[in-house]
Amino acid sequence: MNDMTTPAQTASGHHGPPPPAADHPVHPIGIYLKVWGLLFVLSALSYAVDYFGAEGWVRWVLILTFMILKAGLIVAIFMHMIWERLALIYAILLPPLALGTLVWLMWIESEYTFWTRILFLGGEG
Amino acid sequence: MSTIVRKEEVHGPVADHSLQAFAEDWASDQEVFKAVHWGKAMMWIFLLSDTFIFSCFLVSYMTMRSSVTEPWPNPSEVFALSFGGQPIPLILIAIMTFVLISSSGTMAMAVNFGYRRNRRATAALMAVTALLGATFVGMQAFEWSKLIFEEGVRPWGNPMGAAQFGASFFMITGFHGLHVSAGVIMLVIVASRVIRGHYDRTGDYSAVEIAGLYWHFVDLVWVFIFAFFYLW
Numbered sequence: 001m002n003d004m005t006t007p008a009q010t011a012s013g014h015h016g017p018p019p020p021a022a023d024h025p026v027h028p029i030g031i032y033l034k035v036w037g038l039l040f041v042l043s044a045l046s047y048a049v050d051y052f053g054a055e056g057w058v059r060w061v062l063i064l065t066f067m068i069l070k071a072g073l074i075v076a077i078f079m080h081m082i083w084e085r086l087a088l089i090y091a092i093l094l095p096p097l098a099l100g101t102l103v104w105l106m107w108i109e110s111e112y113t114f115w116t117r118i119l120f121l122g123g124e125g
Numbered sequence: 126m127s128t129i130v131r132k133e134e135v136h137g138p139v140a141d142h143s144l145q146a147f148a149e150d151w152a153s154d155q156e157v158f159k160a161v162h163w164g165k166a167m168m169w170i171f172l173l174s175d176t177f178i179f180s181c182f183l184v185s186y187m188t189m190r191s192s193v194t195e196p197w198p199n200p201s202e203v204f205a206l207s208f209g210g211q212p213i214p215l216i217l218i219a220i221m222t223f224v225l226i227s228s229s230g231t232m233a234m235a236v237n238f239g240y241r242r243n244r245r246a247t248a249a250l251m252a253v254t255a256l257l258g259a260t261f262v263g264m265q266a267f268e269w270s271k272l273i274f275e276e277g278v279r280p281w282g283n284p285m286g287a288a289q290f291g292a293s294f295f296m297i298t299g300f301h302g303l304h305v306s307a308g309v310i311m312l313v314i315v316a317s318r319v320i321r322g323h324y325d326r327t328g329d330y331s332a333v334e335i336a337g338l339y340w341h342f343v344d345l346v347w348v349f350i351f352a353f354f355y356l357w
Contacts, residue, residue: 026237026240026241027237029234029237032230032233032234032237033230035230035233036226036227036229036230036233039226039229039230040223040226043219043222043223043226043351046351046352046356047215047219047222049356050201050214050215050355050356051214051215053201059356060357063352063356063357064352066352067348067349067351067352070348071345071348071349074229074341074344074345074348075341075345077233078229078230078232078233078337078341078344079337079338079341079342079345080334083139083140084140084161085140085141085142085146085147085150085158085159085160085161086140086141086142086143086144086146086147086150087146087147087150087151087157087158087159088158088161088166088169090147091157091158091169091170091173092169092170092172092173095173096173096176096177096180099177099180099184102180102184103184103187106184106185106187106188107187107188107191109188109192110187110188110189110191110192111191111192113188113192114191114192114193114194117192117193117194118194123194
């Protein structure tokens, strides 16, 4: 029932390769090569952050920026997310936002553990 | 019946991104993810669950690293390789990153050629993807053995600093490497079905796209591991 059969396929039966899927947008190959190139540049830039030894806030902001740009390009273009319907986009991309709460809670927890170790365990552990 | 209904709901090459279309999809009786192959929807939901698993590892790594009182081993130095006496920081990890990104690029093109019904190009690009994936796993094996046998890193301790370093490293990169290995096996299986004309007979190349989603996800996870574990 759920098979994505194309009209052309039902017409020609099962002989020979069917024509390109009619209900599937086929994008030019160039877009993948461009994204590939961009990902290479972004990876080189994030490697440069380490190679040239950026420190402190500069380092963290640069690492996060390049990471988010790379992740966005992979999800949007390589995984075709921008061509999907909103129903699927929201179902997949919204739930991970809950992870912010986990990160926040565990950050508080780790601060507590750190100071416990400093104050009561003499920096051990 | 449902097939006829869904054909009319495909809005051409670009999906309708209005909030009304979104609400209609979720309010409909039959199915939410319209014009999406069921296998693709299931793969996305699996990847969502996998996102939470990898996030648990990365968050526990954050918790450990920010709660230790001993210095955290500097990844830039731990993962440096020497060529002719001069150590280059993180060089192996950088090469692994480029290998995995390249494999994602070839995979994206394989999916594209699949929808063009180009059997040979699809299978060839998938084979290249699998080969790059196997290269990645090989380099990871090299990295692991260097860390275990030369640097003396163990899950319970290491000579460089905080003991939790080894546990985080082996857990996170090990679980990711397992995903890459499983992906290579899956790619080989799907590519061999492509070259034998299986999807030409069924008229449905969705399996290539679904395999591609998984493969891009493995690359995506590496982006986060590279940023948080190796660069931070």
